[in-house]
Amino acid sequence: MDLSTPLGDEVLALRAGDRVSLSGTIYTARDEAHRRMHEEGIPFEPKGAAIYHCGPVIQNETIIAAGPTTSARMNACSTFLIDAGVKALIGKGGMGRGVAEQLFGRGVYLAFTGGCAALAASRMQLKGVDFEDLGMAEAVWAIELDHLPLVVGIDSRGGDLFDRVMRRASMRFRTMRHPKPE
């Protein structure tokens, strides 16, 4: 499914494990940007927006590398964004149960492949920046995206692909017999 920002209720129909592509404007935010936006306000229209957990490498106003960072670090600081109307959080590794509950009936978490910084950059164009004083990795960069291939990690009904995979892995581990070296 092809999605583009601003996102609307079409994201509510997505299910964990669906593959989507995303186009349109997204905003990068890591730990420091979340803190600043919480204190000073969100510098862009949050309704229908998509947040990308990413600290890009930017040289001469060109995006060189923009792979996803570990989303779980933002578990405790994403509520205000979802409350303000943000419809999609993008990153790697999944997010906690609390975030899945906040996304219920409101939005989704989309996973991008860890380490794929060059691929991401090839689908991006830089549009602007806020909070540049936070430094390159922590600033909020506005980026125009052209069909980034993503997977729905958490859907708006509480479905969580990461959680499902790890529950199955735990069960397999618990029932594993001791394999004997040959």
Next chain:
Amino acid sequence: MPPDVLARLRRAAASETSEVARQELQNIFANIEEAERRQIPICQDTGVMVVYLTVPPDIPFSGRLGDAVAEGVARATGEVPLRPNVVDPIARHNTGTNTGQGMPVVHVLPGDQITVTVLPKGAGSENVSRTAMLLPSQQAEIPRFVAETMLLAGGKPCPPVVLGVGIGSTFDGVAALAKEALLQPIDAMDPFEQMICDVVNSLEIGPMGLGGATTALAVKVKTADCHTASLPVAVNVQCWACRRATEIVEVP
């Protein structure tokens, strides 16, 4: 990317039946091509440099050797460029050069010629690596310990991973063995390595923790003798971007 790692990634792509896992691997291939085309790093975490030197008997072994390696790392940080990742462990001040106290890590061995092997080690996978002092009677637990390491890690180390397993030596030595195991080509595994790899893959954590047949591309084991009352085991986790290179240095 070393050809043996690419070959394993291709094999993984051929064996995945889940559409999600296939897309993750397609993204990885597209990323490797894009990085190659634009001559930029494969991942923004260019790691900390772990360097292995071999030095022939006619080359004097002195502190200058370590200085030369550090100088090379600092130059590469500016020229490639590499992300400056090295910080003071307590103050967290970044040195800006990927060098500092004890950094880069340099291991020196005697050899016939000067060789320099570099393993840039990213933090996502390094952070989920583990060491255990098992009892000598717990030998059969080793595959389970490796599998448990991946169970605790989940998608965090950016699977499909390569697992370097050290067995034996001492508390400090076993971690070094696990890292050295990552230097071995991964296009072949012995039956013990294959068995551990199959156990890990039976968890079906899959690429990026999104589920699938390939959690580990390969398991490589390196052993050393140990104390009769010990069984040290270490697992060094490496993300799919298993970057390593060796250069022979000609002495004029």
